[in-house]
Amino acid sequence: MEVSAALQRKIRVIPVLVGGASLPKPDQLVPELAPLCRRQAITLTGSAFWQDAGRLVESIEKVIGRSGNPPRPASATTRAVSRKTSLAAREARRQRPAAPVSPTNRIRFGRERVFRAHRKPVKTVAFSPDSQILASAGGGSWLGGGDTTIRLWRVADGRLLREMPGHNDTVSKVVFSPDGLRLASCCSSAINIWRLSDGKLLRALTGNETEGAGSLAFSNDSSRLACWVAGNSGENADTTYDVWSVPKGKHLGTYFLSRLPGRGEFQWEHASSGRRMIASKEFIRIEEDAYWAIVVKAAKGGTVPLELKDNDNAEPGEWMFCPGGRSLLAACKDNVIRLWRLEDGARIARMQVSSVPNSVAISPDQQWVAVGCEDKTVRLWPVLRHSSTQI
Numbered sequence: 001m002e003v004s005a006a007l008q009r010k011i012r013v014i015p016v017l018v019g020g021a022s023l024p025k026p027d028q029l030v031p032e033l034a035p036l037c038r039r040q041a042i043t044l045t046g047s048a049f050w051q052d053a054g055r056l057v058e059s060i061e062k063v064i065g066r067s068g069n070p071p072r073p074a075s076a077t078t079r080a081v082s083r084k085t086s087l088a089a090r091e092a093r094r095q096r097p098a099a100p101v102s103p104t105n106r107i108r109f110g111r112e113r114v115f116r117a118h119r120k121p122v123k124t125v126a127f128s129p130d131s132q133i134l135a136s137a138g139g140g141s142w143l144g145g146g147d148t149t150i151r152l153w154r155v156a157d158g159r160l161l162r163e164m165p166g167h168n169d170t171v172s173k174v175v176f177s178p179d180g181l182r183l184a185s186c187c188s189s190a191i192n193i194w195r196l197s198d199g200k201l202l203r204a205l206t207g208n209e210t211e212g213a214g215s216l217a218f219s220n221d222s223s224r225l226a227c228w229v230a231g232n233s234g235e236n237a238d239t240t241y242d243v244w245s246v247p248k249g250k251h252l253g254t255y256f257l258s259r260l261p262g263r264g265e266f267q268w269e270h271a272s273s274g275r276r277m278i279a280s281k282e283f284i285r286i287e288e289d290a291y292w293a294i295v296v297k298a299a300k301g302g303t304v305p306l307e308l309k310d311n312d313n314a315e316p317g318e319w320m321f322c323p324g325g326r327s328l329l330a331a332c333k334d335n336v337i338r339l340w341r342l343e344d345g346a347r348i349a350r351m352q353v354s355s356v357p358n359s360v361a362i363s364p365d366q367q368w369v370a371v372g373c374e375d376k377t378v379r380l381w382p383v384l385r386h387s388s389t390q391i
Contacts (some may be wrong), residue, residue: 004032012063015041016056020121045123045358054283055315107339107349107391109369110382113158119147122372124173124359128196129180131155131363134370136378137185138358140170150174150185150194153378155368162199166192173215177222178267182246184216184225191216191227193246203249217266222246226266272325275299277342279308279328281316294319294330296342308340310347318359323366327391331357331371339391353379366391 006013015023015036023041026034042059044052115136123138134155139147148167153160169187176183182202183194191205205225217226226243241260243252257263264275271278282295284307293309294316312334319330327348328340335356339349356374362383363369370380383391 003036007032007035013039014056014059014063015039017041017043058283106385108384109337109349109351110384113380115153115158115160115378115380116376117151117160117163118149118376118378121358121374121376122378123170125361125370125372125378126174126176127155127361127363127368127370128176129178129364131365131367133161133176133196134361134368134378134380135174135176135183136370136372137167137171137174138372140167140187148187150183151378152196152199155363155380158380164194164199164201166194166201166204175216175218175267177218177246178220179222181222184218186216186227191225191244193225193249205244205249205251215268215270217268218246219262219265220267221265224252224262224266226260269320271299272321273323277321277325279319279321281319283315292316294328294340296328306340306342306345308338308345308347310336310338310350312336314338317357320360320362322362322391323364324391329360329362329369331360337369337371351381355379362391 023037026037042056120139122136125136127134132155134153137150148171150164152162167187169189171185171187174185183196185192193202195202215228223246224243225246226241228241240254242254245252276299277296278299279294279296283292291309291313292315293307295304296306297304314332314334316330317333321328327342330338335353337351341348357371358374359372361370367383372378
């Protein structure tokens with residue numbers, strides 16, 4: 001009744017799609033609600049909830065601005081963060097040099113391979129340490145659920161090696177242990193640790209510590225597993241990290257980043273090896289100029305040497321530092337995979353994907369790039385490059 005009344009009174013209505021839903025057809029709704037089908041919708045996904053919610057907030061703010069309603073006064077904290085972001089953006093612009101890239105330094109991708117077995121969108125992909133196995137998972141949803149099985153593929157020929165059911169909600173992250181013996185996965189209610197040799201579920205880590213877990217990282221020696229809550233930046237000082245003993249499954253404690261024991265030993269996709277650099281997605285607004293960028297900062301001191309962005313102003317969806325820390329790979333929401341060189345911020349690869357990429361990974365040997373897609377597929381490409389080019 002409320003939506004119907006808003007439509008009749010010409011009040012702006014923004015449909016919000018959750019759980020993989022799509023807009024219904026007009027004949028599936030009562031006549032009073034049929035105009036909803038002609039509205040542009042916003043999609044909220046479990047794996048990128050806060051980014052998607054940010055887009056929704058921006059849409060609402062644009063509507064408020066056009067209607068002439070005064071915006072809500074910003075708090076002192078918001079103003080301080082906005083000013084800090086603007087200063088960081090200016091500094092990055094000033095320091096970033098022009099970087100023409102010669103053809104021999106460009107990266108190309110070979111013929112696409114498509115793996116089909118998932119019955120729901122694929123939200124996460126990861127390569128094994130020896131680059132021979134690719135793990136993929138996703139499924140579930142806030143509404144309806146379904147197919148949260150983890151699947152292991154042989155990279156060489158695309159053969160499906162194993163299926164590992166065990167989660168009851170969308171699998172938001174899978175990660176291999178550095179020793180190649182285990183795989184960890186997480187959903188909103190549990191973290192599972194699996195034995196790779198036979199796919200056996202070794203233990204499920206449940207409790208308050210796992211609620212909303214969105215990213216996982218093993219320590220370099222594979223003895224500890226850490227997680228942080230989805231929706232917060234992994235480098236935010238207010239974010240807490242829960243740590244477990246992998247052999248025993250014992251919860252070792254909850255820590256702030258500054259007090260996380262051996263924090264430089266964990267392998268986070270948003271931090272370079274040794275945590276020399278960290279990267280976060282930001283929507284930057286400076287006067288009339290506004291754009292999306294992946295901001296690369298020094299882990300110590302927080303200086304901003306680079307803003308990684310494209311002329312298309314596409315919003316990054318998932319990103320990771322490449323092995324060795326020389327480049328950064330991102331899957332953007334305009335269905336394009338981009339690769340940037342961190343030495344100077346030059347974009348050295350760009351590839352269109354035929355479906356919305358939810359996640360992206362590059363193999364440790366830097367020979368393969370994989371994405372998990374909204375169309376329930378896993379897509380894999382060989383990396384082609386000049387003999388002198390380093391990723």
